[in-house]
Amino acid sequence: MEQLDLLIKNGTLLTMDTQNAIIKNGVLGIKGDIISTIGSGGGMEFQAKRIIDAKGGLILPGLINGHTHAAMTLFRGLADDLPLMEWLNNYIFPAESRMDEDFVYAGTLLACAEMIMSGTTTFCDMYLFEDEVARAAKEAGMRCLVGEVLYDFDSPNYGKMENGLKYTEDLINKWQDDPLVSIAVEPHSLFTCSPELLSRSNELALKYKVPLIIHVAETISEIDEVKKRYGKGPVEHLKSLGLLGPQLIADHCVHLGEEDIKMFAENDVKAIHNPESNMKLASGIAPVPAMLKSNVTVGLGTDGCASNNNLDLFAEMDMAAKLHKINTMDTTVMDAVTVMRMATIEGAKALGMGGITGSLEKGKKADVIILDTKKPHLTPMYNPFSHLVYSARGNDVTHCIINGQLLMEDRKLLGIDLYGIMEKARQKSKDVRRWLKF
Numbered sequence: 001m002e003q004l005d006l007l008i009k010n011g012t013l014l015t016m017d018t019q020n021a022i023i024k025n026g027v028l029g030i031k032g033d034i035i036s037t038i039g040s041g042g043g044m045e046f047q048a049k050r051i052i053d054a055k056g057g058l059i060l061p062g063l064i065n066g067h068t069h070a071a072m073t074l075f076r077g078l079a080d081d082l083p084l085m086e087w088l089n090n091y092i093f094p095a096e097s098r099m100d101e102d103f104v105y106a107g108t109l110l111a112c113a114e115m116i117m118s119g120t121t122t123f124c125d126m127y128l129f130e131d132e133v134a135r136a137a138k139e140a141g142m143r144c145l146v147g148e149v150l151y152d153f154d155s156p157n158y159g160k161m162e163n164g165l166k167y168t169e170d171l172i173n174k175w176q177d178d179p180l181v182s183i184a185v186e187p188h189s190l191f192t193c194s195p196e197l198l199s200r201s202n203e204l205a206l207k208y209k210v211p212l213i214i215h216v217a218e219t220i221s222e223i224d225e226v227k228k229r230y231g232k233g234p235v236e237h238l239k240s241l242g243l244l245g246p247q248l249i250a251d252h253c254v255h256l257g258e259e260d261i262k263m264f265a266e267n268d269v270k271a272i273h274n275p276e277s278n279m280k281l282a283s284g285i286a287p288v289p290a291m292l293k294s295n296v297t298v299g300l301g302t303d304g305c306a307s308n309n310n311l312d313l314f315a316e317m318d319m320a321a322k323l324h325k326i327n328t329m330d331t332t333v334m335d336a337v338t339v340m341r342m343a344t345i346e347g348a349k350a351l352g353m354g355g356i357t358g359s360l361e362k363g364k365k366a367d368v369i370i371l372d373t374k375k376p377h378l379t380p381m382y383n384p385f386s387h388l389v390y391s392a393r394g395n396d397v398t399h400c401i402i403n404g405q406l407l408m409e410d411r412k413l414l415g416i417d418l419y420g421i422m423e424k425a426r427q428k429s430k431d432v433r434r435w436l437k438f
């Protein structure tokens, strides 16, 4: 009889494997941090230290948030509905310039609590003081790919640009053997980073075989600025600097043309789609159906909480599915399975983690969530993918397991003090009010 650390039973397994296999009366066994058994309950005999009854709910891989700025939870609802430059210059930038380590740590812990409670098990972050982001994620038990934001001007964290590359290299070395935290090199964008900084960032990423992550073609004004400075569009600019390659993860990709998409596909560049942020900031609509048609790997992200204003990937999936339907006036684009894959296995592949997470398969890391489907808005259920994309919400998630560790049970966080985290966030909001004098 097989000895397990954790056994989940009595639910429908959505594996998100290559066949999108659904296993009724599913059983999932975990040994250490690994999924050691997966199958149908009939005839399977196990002994487990701990058994979780999914009570007829859905068992699925934890969701992958492909792009966020986690600590921006502390700016949630600070200022909305303003012209973009007014929002940035009068609120976000002045507040960010006053932040310190503790602020980012507190905001990231809050983000982790929100993500775990809405079924996200892996997130990809770009911000300042990323060592604190890594520390908070590790404390919360979340899997993450994080990197210090790099740009030409001085940073409140590392000072001169030169130090940013050094800081990133130190992060790579410090966290290289960590089971949960991975590091990326993250120049902010083409309009805030010189060609030299971009090239050096790419060299660093290639040297250590870590991802290179950058915002690309998010707004029209960015396109205009890059064209004005370099006489070419953002993707051509990336190409001319030798940055297009499988190491590159491009966030947003709103304003891409056919040629850009072709270059992404040819060079195996990964894209992260952030529909809610793109809508809220009136950035535009990314050509995701066209990217998928060209076999570009596309993951899904929430972006930061100042432009979303939550980290709930269930809401993001719903929006992604609908936005492209109205944009193309075609109800068949971005079907529920496609969108669900973007939030799971395709997102994992985009972050270079497709081999370890994003689907429920034997031998992968045990990143698993359970959804309670005994809710009016999930009754009846003809098709679980439909419910997950169009009806479910983050608070339907009852259990969250990351790397084999049970982090939420029946909606109670086990590893971190939720009320303490929220209290600290409220304290930090007083600093924000003081900084911005309101």
Ligand SMILES: [Zn+2]
Pocket: 067, 068, 069, 215, 251, 303, 304
């Ligand atoms: Zn962003």
